[in-house]
Every structure is written in C-alpha cells, then in structure tokens.
Amino acid sequence: MTSTYFDVIIVGAGPFGIIAAKTYLELNPKATLALLESDTSLGGAWSKNRIYPGMYSQSPLGMIEFSDVPMKPTPQQYKNYVPAHHVYEYLVSYAATHIYDGKSIEDRIHLDTRVVSIQKLYGPLNGTGTGSGRRGSTWVVGTDCGQTMICSKLMIATGITSRPYIPFFNTLDFTPPILHTKDLARLALTFMESEGIRNVIVIGGSKSAFDAVHMFVSAGKRVDWVIRDKGSGPAGMSVSERVPVYYENSHQILSTRLMSKMSPCVFQPRDGWMRFFHQTKVGRWVTDMVWNSMQSAWFKAARYDRSDDMSRLRPQLP
Known part of the structure; x- marks a missing residue:
C-alpha cells in the first residue's frame, strides 16, 4: 500500500479547519496540506447536508465571518441573523478563492474521507517506515477508504458536533424511528410530511431542540419535549430584537469590549479594567447590576410567565 506525504494534515473541513x-498557508504557501472531511460537503455544522428548514445563524452578520472577507448581506436575513445556507455558501466561496501555490483550500479538501486511525512516530520516517529517533515527529493517518497519509504536523478540527450521541431506549412494544438533529436536514421533510407520524418526542434543551420543536409543531405534529430535571435546564435563548434598544440586536451587547471585561474569561489580560470589575466591591456591584439587568430584560422579552408550560423553559440559573 502506498502512502502519501503532506507537510500538514487537518482533520475536519468546518470553519475552524478552513481558517x-x-x-498556515499564508505563512507557508508552498506547503503540502490536506484537509480530511468525513462529510460529502465542507462546512462542518454549516454543511449543506446538515442545514434543516428554518436553520439560522446564532451570531449576526459581522460576527460570523472571517476577518479578511466580510460576509455579504442577504435579503433573507432577520435582525442581521442570516440563514444557514448563506453561511455555507460563504464558506464554500472562502475556500475556493483562497489560492496558494496554484491550489485553493477547496482543492485540498478530501471529502467523504473518515479518519479511522492516527499513529505518532517519534522522529521523521526512515526507509523502514518507522521513526528514526531524531528531533521531530511523524504522524501516520489511516482513513476508511484504505488510504495511508503521512505528515509532520497534524491539526484536529473536528469540533464537538461531529459524532451524535443517541441514548439507549428500551422500547418493548414497537421500534419508533429515532432521529438525531445531525440528520434533521436529511430526514426532516419525511417526518413532517408523513401522515403516520403524528407524535414526536424531542429530547434535550439546546438550540437544535428548540428548532426541532418549532419545526414539528409548525408541521401540525403533537410534540412532547423532554428535558432532564438534573442539570441547568433548557438553554437560555435571547430574543433577536434589540435588548437594550440602543444595540442593533441582542447579540451585539455581548460582543463589546466593555462586556468582555465583565465576563469571566481566562483569555482576558489582567489589566486595570479586569481588576476593577472582578476584584473591587464597586466593580463587582457594577458587574452584577449589568448582568442582572440584561437577564431581566431578556426574561421579560421571552415572556416565560405567559403559561405554565412556558415557565418550564426558564433557564435554571445558579
């Protein structure tokens, strides 16, 4: 079996793998580089194979793009939040237009290629295919199609949504179709249009669960929403409108430099602002007041008190 050598192999062709x-290619344009993607489309969570009806970005236009290429507005955006297919098209264009040594990033992506094994050999390869013991190391990457790829640098950019987790269900009477949200795009229309599927149970309380509940209720299905009682409850969802009113949307206030100083973050430099907001009585009072006022505004906008069922969606804060 022949092996192909690359200077760099990146596992995953989502946003992080692409950037x-x-x-790397900006600094080393002549480097041989390959991206290995198990899906048949680039994009990771924004792959065209994972975009279900009604899926929108969680971050607004201007905050969901790479710094060197602005994302263009689209007539379909709402409060600067863009549909998922617009994000996918942006990533495809980005990968196709960044060309180094005659090859674009898109040209370097190996689609439908799942990594099944990774072995680290200390030292570069010698004639026997083993590490020589000299400085440096070599990575041997095996794929599900029988390829062996060798590189001196390996980056893992698989993200946290590449492998779905489906709990075991002891169904004695019948075996219902079980769908993970990763496959929602592929099977959503089948579920929604099927007259034989009248009841849907959604398990979980994150963004995709909210989307799935809305999707199936809108399709006329009876939906039972199950969220475990131990934990933090459903995810906190802020409305897309301006809260407070002087920001364009609810996300922008969280992305200001001032708010970053009030947030616990290990990446923030320990400057005077951090010491003031987190290590003085006045600063702690200001920080608590700002976060409490934002929480109150978001909870009021969500109208958790409109019904008993709606009140159960209130995030369980510590």
Whole structure:
C-alpha cells in the first residue's frame, strides 16, 4: 500500500479547519496540506447536508465571518441573523478563492474521507517506515477508504458536533424511528410530511431542540419535549430584537469590549479594567447590576410567565 506525504494534515473541513488551513498557508504557501472531511460537503455544522428548514445563524452578520472577507448581506436575513445556507455558501466561496501555490483550500479538501486511525512516530520516517529517533515527529493517518497519509504536523478540527450521541431506549412494544438533529436536514421533510407520524418526542434543551420543536409543531405534529430535571435546564435563548434598544440586536451587547471585561474569561489580560470589575466591591456591584439587568430584560422579552408550560423553559440559573 502506498502512502502519501503532506507537510500538514487537518482533520475536519468546518470553519475552524478552513481558517487553520488559510492561516498556515499564508505563512507557508508552498506547503503540502490536506484537509480530511468525513462529510460529502465542507462546512462542518454549516454543511449543506446538515442545514434543516428554518436553520439560522446564532451570531449576526459581522460576527460570523472571517476577518479578511466580510460576509455579504442577504435579503433573507432577520435582525442581521442570516440563514444557514448563506453561511455555507460563504464558506464554500472562502475556500475556493483562497489560492496558494496554484491550489485553493477547496482543492485540498478530501471529502467523504473518515479518519479511522492516527499513529505518532517519534522522529521523521526512515526507509523502514518507522521513526528514526531524531528531533521531530511523524504522524501516520489511516482513513476508511484504505488510504495511508503521512505528515509532520497534524491539526484536529473536528469540533464537538461531529459524532451524535443517541441514548439507549428500551422500547418493548414497537421500534419508533429515532432521529438525531445531525440528520434533521436529511430526514426532516419525511417526518413532517408523513401522515403516520403524528407524535414526536424531542429530547434535550439546546438550540437544535428548540428548532426541532418549532419545526414539528409548525408541521401540525403533537410534540412532547423532554428535558432532564438534573442539570441547568433548557438553554437560555435571547430574543433577536434589540435588548437594550440602543444595540442593533441582542447579540451585539455581548460582543463589546466593555462586556468582555465583565465576563469571566481566562483569555482576558489582567489589566486595570479586569481588576476593577472582578476584584473591587464597586466593580463587582457594577458587574452584577449589568448582568442582572440584561437577564431581566431578556426574561421579560421571552415572556416565560405567559403559561405554565412556558415557565418550564426558564433557564435554571445558579
């Protein structure tokens, strides 16, 4: 079996894999680089194979793009939040237009290629195919199609949504179709249009669960929503409108430099602002007041008190 050598192999061709490739090739344009993607489309969570009806970005236009190429507005955006297919098209265009040494990032992506094994050999390869013991290391990457790829640098950009987790269900009377939200795009229309599927149970309380509940209720299905009682409850969802009113949407206030100083973050430099907001009585009072006022505004906008069922969606804060 022949092996192919690359200077760099990146596992995953989602946003992080694409920008990792771009960053490396900016510094080393003649490097041989490959991105290995198990899906048949680039994009990761924004792959065209994972975009279900009604899926929108969680971050607004201007905050969901790479710094060197602005994302263009679209007539379909709402409060600067864009439909998922617009994000996918942006990533495809980005990968196709960044060209280094005659090859674009898109040209370097190996689609439908799942990594099944990774082995680290200390030292570069010698004639026997083993590490020589000299400085440096070599990575041997095996794929599900029988390829063996060798590189001296390996980056893992698989993200946290590449492998779905489906709990075991002891169904004695019948075996219902079980669908993970990763496959929602592929099977959503089948579920929604099927007259034989009248009841749907949605398990979980994150963004995709909210989307799935809304999707199936809108399709006329009876939906039972199950969220475990131990934990933090459903995810906190802020409305897309301006809260407070002087921001364009609810996300922008969280992305200001001032708010970053009031947030616990290990990446923030320990400057005077951080010491004031987190290590003085006055600063702690200001920080608590700001976060409490934002929480109150978001909870009021969500109208959790409109019904008993709606009140159960109120996030369980510590």
